[in-house]
Each structure stands twice: as structure tokens, then as C-alpha cells.
Amino acid sequence: MSExxxxxxxxxxxxxxxxxxxxxxxxxxxxxxxxxxxxPALRGRTVCNLFFEDSxxxxxxxxxxxxxxxxxxxxxxxxxxxxxxGESLRDTVETLSxxxxxxxxxxxRTAGVPWQISGWTDAVVVNxxxxxxxxxxQALLDAYTIMNRRGTKNFEGxxxxxxxxxxxxxxxxxxxxxxxxxxxxxxxxxxxxxxxxMNPTPSTHALDDLIGSVDVLYMLRIxxxxxxxGLVPGGSEYTDRFxxxxxxxxxxxxxxxxxxxxxxxxxxxxxxxxxxxPQSVITAQVTNGIAARMxxxxxxxxxxxxxxxx
Amino acid sequence: MTLDRLLLTGGTVVDxxxxxxxxxxxxxxxxxxxxxxxxxxxxxxxxxxxxxCIVGPGFVDLHTHLREPGMxxxxxIATGSAAAALGGYTAVVAMPxxxxxxxxxxxxxxxxxxxxxxxxxxVRPSGSITIGRAGVQxxxxxxxxxxxVHLFTDDGSGVQDAxxxxxxxxxxxxxxxxxxxxxxxxxxxHGAVMHEGDCCSHLGLPGWPALAEELMVHRxxxxxxxxGSPVHLLHLSTARSVELVRAAKADGxxxxxxxxxHHISLTDEALRAFDARFKVNPPLRTMADVEAVRRGLLDGxxxxxxxxxxxxxxxxxxxxxxxxPPGMLGLETALGVTRKVLDTNWQKLFELLSTGPARIAGLAxxxxxxxxxxxxxxxxxxxPDVDWEVDPGxxxxxxxxxPYIGMGLRSRVRxxxxxxxxxxxxxxxxx
Amino acid sequence: xxxxxxxxxEDVRRAVTRMAHEIIExxxxxxxxVILGMQRGGVWLAEALAGEVSRIERAVPAGSIDxxxxxxxxxxxxxxPAAVSDVPVDLDDACVVLVDDVLFTGRTVKAALDAVGxxxxxxxxxxxxxxxxxxxxxxxxxDFVGKNLPTSLAESVEVSVEGVVxxxxxxxxxx
Numbered sequence: 029m030s031e032x033x034x035x036x037x038x039x040x041x042x043x044x045x046x047x048x049x050x051x052x053x054x055x056x057x058x059x060x061x062x063x064x065x066x067x068p069a070l071r072g073r074t075v076c077n078l079f080f081e082d083s084x085x086x087x088x089x090x091x092x093x094x095x096x097x098x099x100x101x102x103x104x105x106x107x108x109x110x111x112x113x114g115e116s117l118r119d120t121v122e123t124l125s126x127x128x129x130x131x132x133x134x135x136x137r138t139a140g141v142p143w144q145i146s147g148w149t150d151a152v153v154v155n156x157x158x159x160x161x162x163x164x165x166q167a168l169l170d171a172y173t174i175m176n177r178r179g180t181k182n183f184e185g186x187x188x189x190x191x192x193x194x195x196x197x198x199x200x201x202x203x204x205x206x207x208x209x210x211x212x213x214x215x216x217x218x219x220x221x222x223x224x225x226m227n228p229t230p231s232t233h234a235l236d237d238l239i240g241s242v243d244v245l246y247m248l249r250i251x252x253x254x255x256x257x258g259l260v261p262g263g264s265e266y267t268d269r270f271x272x273x274x275x276x277x278x279x280x281x282x283x284x285x286x287x288x289x290x291x292x293x294x295x296x297x298x299x300x301x302x303x304x305x306p307q308s309v310i311t312a313q314v315t316n317g318i319a320a321r322m323x324x325x326x327x328x329x330x331x332x333x334x335x336x337x338x
Numbered sequence: 339m340t341l342d343r344l345l346l347t348g349g350t351v352v353d354x355x356x357x358x359x360x361x362x363x364x365x366x367x368x369x370x371x372x373x374x375x376x377x378x379x380x381x382x383x384x385x386x387x388x389x390x391c392i393v394g395p396g397f398v399d400l401h402t403h404l405r406e407p408g409m410x411x412x413x414x415i416a417t418g419s420a421a422a423a424l425g426g427y428t429a430v431v432a433m434p435x436x437x438x439x440x441x442x443x444x445x446x447x448x449x450x451x452x453x454x455x456x457x458x459x460x461v462r463p464s465g466s467i468t469i470g471r472a473g474v475q476x477x478x479x480x481x482x483x484x485x486x487v488h489l490f491t492d493d494g495s496g497v498q499d500a501x502x503x504x505x506x507x508x509x510x511x512x513x514x515x516x517x518x519x520x521x522x523x524x525x526x527x528h529g530a531v532m533h534e535g536d537c538c539s540h541l542g543l544p545g546w547p548a549l550a551e552e553l554m555v556h557r558x559x560x561x562x563x564x565x566g567s568p569v570h571l572l573h574l575s576t577a578r579s580v581e582l583v584r585a586a587k588a589d590g591x592x593x594x595x596x597x598x599x600h601h602i603s604l605t606d607e608a609l610r611a612f613d614a615r616f617k618v619n620p621p622l623r624t625m626a627d628v629e630a631v632r633r634g635l636l637d638g639x640x641x642x643x644x645x646x647x648x649x650x651x652x653x654x655x656x657x658x659x660x661x662x663p664p665g666m667l668g669l670e671t672a673l674g675v676t677r678k679v680l681d682t683n684w685q686k687l688f689e690l691l692s693t694g695p696a697r698i699a700g701l702a703x704x705x706x707x708x709x710x711x712x713x714x715x716x717x718x719x720x721x722p723d724v725d726w727e728v729d730p731g732x733x734x735x736x737x738x739x740x741p742y743i744g745m746g747l748r749s750r751v752r753x754x755x756x757x758x759x760x761x762x763x764x765x766x767x768x769x
Numbered sequence: 770x771x772x773x774x775x776x777x778x779e780d781v782r783r784a785v786t787r788m789a790h791e792i793i794e795x796x797x798x799x800x801x802x803v804i805l806g807m808q809r810g811g812v813w814l815a816e817a818l819a820g821e822v823s824r825i826e827r828a829v830p831a832g833s834i835d836x837x838x839x840x841x842x843x844x845x846x847x848x849x850p851a852a853v854s855d856v857p858v859d860l861d862d863a864c865v866v867l868v869d870d871v872l873f874t875g876r877t878v879k880a881a882l883d884a885v886g887x888x889x890x891x892x893x894x895x896x897x898x899x900x901x902x903x904x905x906x907x908x909x910x911x912d913f914v915g916k917n918l919p920t921s922l923a924e925s926v927e928v929s930v931e932g933v934v935x936x937x938x939x940x941x942x943x944x
Binding site: 062 | 835839840843844850853856884887888889
């Protein structure tokens with residue numbers, strides 16, 4: 029089982045596969061633009077969306093991606109708690125595997141669950157977000173969005189600021205991983221309390237020092253539950269220090285890109301209307317998400333059909 | 339109890355007195371004769387081959403979770419005793435976090451009596467420091483002492499309230515009892531899954547900072563200084579903890595400490611595979627910590643190797659990392675791991691695995707004794723140079739959550755003699 | 770490995786010119802004609818044909834189509850899309866001339882026909898190939914052929930502007 033290829037983290041996939049997947053995403057983006065945006069590539073394959081944490085957007089994006097490749101889809105969206113009551117995670121996976129699943133798309137609130145699941149099934153596993161750890165398809169779609177907008181596959185010298193709750197963000201971890209791997213320079217912008225305890229990425233708490241110079245400003249969603257706790261003071265303090273406000277937006281370079289993984293907390297991390305922000309590529313991120321997920325599914329189930337790379 | 343007559347032949351006896359090539363004759367639970375090439379009498383006694391083996395005092399585990407009563411899906415006193423015997427242990431201190439808690443005479447007597455019925459090793463129940471390990475109300479120390487409890491701990495969690503811990507030390511100390519602390523400041527480890535460091539930052543798992551242990555180590559050393567009552571520090575895992583204990587001992591304080599085989603052999607890097615078998619409390623630390631704990635064991639800062647044998651059924655470890663319970667098996671692998679990673683001689687190993695812990699547990703009258711005529715026959719016979727790997731399916735423990743799959747171990751128990759009876763012969767339990 | 774040159778660069782040029790004339794003749798006025806090269810081998814040929822057609826008559830739209838996601842051997846052998854398709858016009862009611870370098874089993878053409886359907890409903894689809902080497906596995910026939918070239922299954926055919934070469938090898942079929 030363990031020799032199968034999976035898509036669980038950017039680091040595990042490696043730079044060569046990432047570049048290949050970016051090209052494949054471009055291909056899938058063209059497919060999505062066709063009048064009939066559907067190809068028979070994965071006919072007869074079954075993709076099971078196993079969502080232990082609520083995420084309608086990511087689930088719909090994966091579901092659409094699978095359907096555009098003509099795969100059959102099943103969706104099990106369960107709160108982790110209902111699984112806790114009786115059936116174990118392993119029982120759930122083994123039961124679904126017995127129904128003939130070729131790929132599990134897994135979302136779980138705890139880091140590592142996609143790895144655990146790979147041990148219990150012959151199907152390939154795609155990580156759709158595990159805890160604070162990784163969200164590699166988000167990273168792929170973000171790298172593709174940057175590549176597509178800038179019109180170059182070269183990321184060398186690209187300066188990226190990721191702003192917000194880095195510590196609890198699987199998006200931040202995976203985006204940092206993919207962009208660093210491709211040659212970009214990433215800086216984390218957050219108070220010390222919202223950074224990982226040992227952060228290998230350069231960081232600052234002074235957003236205003238770099239907002240005028242970055243090529244990409246990546247705003248993270250901040251859980252409002254974190255406000256007014258031991259992590260961040262309440263009130264408008266976070267917004268004052270770290271949000272994309274109209275005055276900060278005016279300082280952005282015209283050719284820089286503003287990104288956000290969604291869903292946005294308007295008035296918290298973004299107080300400008302992104303639709304009126306020419307630098308915003310937030311809608312393109314959503315569109316490209318389907319293409320990136322098609323690329324991942326096709327790469328695992330189609331191009332080599334999970335055969336060993338050789 | 340039927341007592342065997344035994345003759346151990348061809349072994350090298352190791353105890354505080356050094357290493358000697360001697361045969362050992364045992365009858366009625368005690369060592370009756372020691373000498374070179376004793377004549378065997380196969381009609382009257384069982385001859386156990388100890389050729390090429392090390393013979394020494396049976397091991398004593400200060401830290402065993404037997405899970406009975408209450409969690410017998412994970413382990414029972416019978417299966418845990420068998421695992422202990424196979425690991426060379428002739429005595430284990432049973433941790434009190436059973437269900438119900440070992441905080442009253444009834445539960446303690448149940449565990450002790452069940453251990454006697456099984457009869458594979460000395461099962462010594464510990465008591466909790468507070469009722470239900472809830473950290474509020476003191477356990478009746480004197481009542482439990484009257485039925486043989488010497489060591490008290492709320493293991494599984496630390497006593498958070500410094501004022502309560504002070505009173506417990508004052509009260510138990512004057513009864514001659516020992517309080518043992520699980521050092522963890524809970525306010526710093528909420529939701530923690532693994533060591534707080536590079537690895538946890540990368541994996542996005544909530545971290546358990548070394549400081550959460552060290553703060554309580556420091557606090558309890560100072561409470562020991564204040565009260566004069568002895569304190570035993572359980573499963574120390576960080577470099578700074580070892581330093582603090584070393585300094586406390588230099589000050590002459592009655593502080594003792596233990597370390598587990600896993601904290602001297604594994605690091606937090608093991609969690610990169612997201613396998614809950616490597617989740618343990620306190621968590622696996624960095625290589626620098628591992629090396630510091632090894633040094634502590636070698637230079638006497640730490641007194642004992644203790645297993646923290648913590649069985650869990652397979653399904654419990656197949657849960658997401660935040661839900662999976664912490665803990666790993668230890669009894670059957672403790673010798674193999676310790677010998678593999680500690681660069682020392684057999685005398686020191688017996689000090690760490692037998693004599694030291696026997697003294698701390700208050701069992702030095704029967705365990706960790708010299709191998710001499712008239713001494714109780716609690717002995718272990720070890721194949722010193724065997725290299726082996728653990729077979730998780732072949733363990734005597736009811737659970738199989740060993741972290742050592744695929745890791746080469748060195749030295750293995752061949753026979754174990756408990757109260758003069760061969761409870762393990764050629765790596766098999768002799769019931 | 771035995772290589773046999775069967776067409777030279779001049780032969781290829783002449784064949785392209787002749788096929789361009791045939792396309793013009795068959796589609797009087799060239800109304801709605803779109804020339805689509807099949808990735809990868811058909812792309813240069815489609816460009817050459819479109820160039821000839823525009824030189825002789827008038828310019829027609831040209832592009833390329835990648836049919837790898839419509840192949841019927843996905844999961845049997847590694848399939849990697851070659852390049853992003855470039856279909857420059859709406860194909861509803863168009864007359865699509867599909868172009869490939871070699872026609873063999875017909876399976877790639879079938880995949881391309883399916884792919885074309887995703888861009889609209891053409892009035893007609895025609896097939897132009899430089900070499901027809903036989904061995905069809907599907908009921909597909911070319912409308913415009915540069916050269917009929919009987920081959921054995923042990924041979925493969927290499928086509929470029931430089932000419933056509935038959936390579937005798939034991940390697941798998943060139944589909």
C-alpha cells in the first residue's frame with residue numbers, strides 16, 4: 029500500500045512533480061474554458077470526498093474537478109464527532125474502500141489524518157487540508173494563479189508576504205513550502221503569538237514596512253474566535269495592525285497581486301472591497317482551484333494510473 | 339506457593355560486587371549455594387542453562403500501567419505481569435490511574451491480590467496523591483501505607499496546585515512515604531500532541547514545550563527543599579530537567595528521578611510519519627535532550643530506567659493524533675533498548691534497572707539484592723549479545739503499541755526467577 | 770535498428786501542397802473551414818497546410834487540439850497531455866480539418882473527434898494525414914493522404930519536415 033503515490037503535502041511531492049502539475053493545471057484550465065468543460069479521462073474511477081470538517085467550498089471544488097474528469101463521486105461529510113460515537117476512522121475508510129474507491133479526498137481538523145488513512149486503503153489519498161499542517165491543492169492553485177497572472181514560470185526573486193494567523197494555518201504552511209521550493213522569497217507577517225513556535229521562514233510584525241514593495245500580498249483568514257484571547261487582543265487591534273485597509277491598499281504596487289484563500293472575514297483581515305481592488309486575484313484563485321484539483325486527480329488516477337513512476 | 343529447586347549453570351553473576359563466573363542454586367525461594375561448577379542433581383532440581391549469560395537481580399519497574407481495573411481491553415494484571423516477567427522484571431509499581439483510581443484500600447488490595455494470584459512478579463500498587471487524581475483532596479496516605487503502598491503519584495497528570503503539593507509532601511513525608519510527580523504544567527500543554535520545536539512547527543501539531551516540564555521539576559525541587567520530604571520525578575525528558583535534578587542532588591536534597599527507554603532512544607522526528615504509536619506524554623524530545631537524559635542516567639543525576647509501560651488497544655492508536663491516547667509499551671523491550679543506547683557496563687545497567695528503582699520503590703528488602711547465599715531468589719538471566727527485533731504480534735502484552743518495530747535491540751531476557759520459581763524459561767512464560 | 774528513408778523533404782513539401790489543393794477543392798470557398806493539428810505530431814503539419822491554403826486561396830483559422838484526456842488507453846499506459854489545446858474559433862457549424870502526421874490504429878483520431886465535440890457541433894470533420902500506414906482498429910478513414918505506406922507492426926514511422934523514415938524495431942506499436 030505504502031508505495032502508492034499520494035498527494036498529501038508539497039514537500040512529499042517534490043519540485044519536479046510540482047512543476048509538472050503546474051503545467052497540467054494549465055491544461056485543465058483550458059479544458060474548463062471549453063463549451064463542454066468535461067473530458068472522459070477518469071471514466072469508471074470513483075473519487076470519495078471524505079470531509080470530517082466542514083468546508084463547502086473545498087468540497088465543491090474537488091467534486092467539480094472529479095466530475096469534469098468524468099469520475100464518479102461519493103461524498104461523506106461528517107463532523108468528526110459523529111465518527112467518534114461509534115465507528116473508528118479506520119472502519120469508515122475500510123468500509124468505503126470496500127465499495128470500490130480509487131481516491132480519497134480527505135479533509136480533517138487534525139494534522140496527519142491523510143497519512144494514517146493511506147495505511148488502511150489501497151486507494152490514493154489527496155489531502156484536502158489536515159489540521160494546521162497542509163493544504164497542498166490550495167498551494168498548487170495559488171502558485172498556478174501567480175504563474176498565470178505574471179505570465180512566467182519563473183518564481184526566482186518573487187517577493188511574497190503572507191499575513192495573518194500563520195501558526196494555525198495549513199494554507200500558510202503549504203503556500204510557503206511551494207513558493208519557497210519554486211524560488212520565491214516568502215516573509216511571514218504576524219504577531220509572535222500567531223507564528224509557529226520555531227519558524228524557519230523570515231518574519232516581521234511590521235506590515236507597513238513591506239506592503240509597498242511586495243509582488244504578492246497573501247492575506248490569511250483569521251478565526252474571529254482567536255480575537256480577545258491570549259493570542260490576540262480584542263477590539264480592532266488586529267485589524268489596525270494586520271488588515272488590508274484602504275490606506276494600505278493605496279500603497280500597493282499596481283502590478284502586485286492580492287490573494288486570499290477564502291472565505292474572507294470582511295472588516296477583519298480585509299476592510300477594502302476586493303472587487304474594487306485591481307490587484308485582487310481572489311476570484312481567479314477559486315476558478316483555478318478546480319483546474320489544480322483536476323490536475324492532481326488526473327495525475328494520480330489517469331496519467332500513470334497510480335503506477336510507479338519509472 | 340510451590341517452590342522450585344533450581345540450578346543456574348554457566349552464567350556470569352553481576353551485582354554490586356562485580357562480575358563472577360558462578361553457578362547459583364536456589365531452593366525454597368532463596369539462594370542456597372553459589373560456586374564454581376556446582377554438581378547438578380537432575381532428580382531433585384531443574385537445571386537452567388545460563389551459559390554465556392549474565393545473571394543478576396531481577397528488574398524493578400517504577401512505572402507500569404497495568405490498566406486493571408477498568409481498562410482491561412488494553413491490559414490486565416495477568417497479561418501485564420507476563421510482559422513484565424518476559425522483560426526480566428520481578429517487581430512492578432502499578433500506576434494508580436485505573437478506573438476506579440487506586441485511591442482507597444479496596445482498589446489497592448484488589449490490584450495487589452490479583453497480582454499475587456497471577457504470581458509472575460511482585461505487583462506493588464501505588465496510590466494517587468489526590469482522590470480520583472482530581473488535584474483537590476488528599477488521598478488517605480496512612481490507610482494505604484498500612485496495606486503496603488509506598489509510592490504515591492497522580493501520574494497521567496501533575497499536581498497543578500503548588501499549595502496542595504506542599505501540603506501533600508508535608509503530610510506524606512512524615513509518614514515516610516514517597517510522592518512521585520508527573521511534571522507537566524497543564525496550562526502550557528493544552529491540546530499538545532508532541533514536543534514543541536522545529537518538527538511540531540512544520541507538522542502543524544500543537545506543541546508541548548520543554549518548559550512545561552522544567553517549571554514543575556523546579557517547583558517540586560523547591561518544595562522538597564522547603565518541606566524536607568523526598569520527591570521522585572517521573573519520566574524526565576528534557577536536558578534542563580536533568581540539569582535541575584543534578585543541581586538538587588548536589589545540594590543534598592532527597593530528590594530521585596527516572597527516565598524511560600523511549601526518551602533515550604527516540605526523538606520527535608518519529609512523528610513525521612503521523613503514527614500515533616509515537617505519541618507519548620511527556621513527548622519524545624530532540625536528540626540533544628535524548629543525549630542529556632542518557633548522560634544523566636550514566637552520571638547518576640537520574641537514578642532509574644522506568645518503562646512508563648502504557649498499553650492501548652489498536653483502535654485507540656488509530657484515531658487522529660489529537661484524540662489518540664498517549665503512551666507506549668515498554669516492559670518487554672526495556673532491556674533491549676537500554677542496552678542498545680546506553681554505553682555502560684552490566685553493573686551500571688543493574689543499578690539503573692534493578693537496585694536503584696528497588697530502593698526508590700521501598701522494595702529493597704526483596705528486590706535489587708546482591709546475588710548471595712540467603713538472599714531472596716529474584717533473578718534475571720540475560721543473553722547479553724543477542725541482537726533482535728520486536729515482533730508486535732508476539733508480545734505478551736494485550737496491546738501492541740510498541741514504537742520499536744524495525745529497530746534493532748540488543749540483549750534479551752532468557753530466564754526470570756521470581757521468589758525462587760522460574761517464571762520465564764527460554765523466553766517463554768512458565769505458568 | 771534499421772532505418773529506411775521513404776520520403777525526402779522535397780516529397781513532403783509536394784505532398785503538403787497537393788493536400789492543400791485537395792482541401793480547397795473539397796471545400797469550395799473554404800467557408801467555415803478550421804484546420805486543427807493533433808498534438809503533437811500533427812501541429813507542424815497543420816501549420817504547413819494552413820500556410821499553403823492561405824497562399825493558394827485565402828487564410829483560414831488554424832489551431833491545435835490535444836486529445837490525451839479523451840484517449841481510451843488512460844490508465845493502461847502513461848498518458849500525459851502534450852500541450853494546451855488552442856481552438857481559435859467556435860466549432861459550431863464549422864468544417865474541421867483534423868490533421869495528423871501518421872494514421873495508424875485510428876484511436877487517436879477517435880479521441881480527437883470526441884475532443885472536437887466539446888468545442889461545439891461542427892458541420893463536418895475531415896481528416897488529413899501525411900502518412901497512412903494501415904493497421905486500423907476502428908472504422909476511420911482519411912480524407913486527404915500524403916502517402917499510403919504499407920508497414921508491418923514491428924515497424925514505426927517517423928515523420929518531420931525532413932521526410933518520412935520507417936524504423937524497424939521491436940518496440941511497442943506507435944499508436
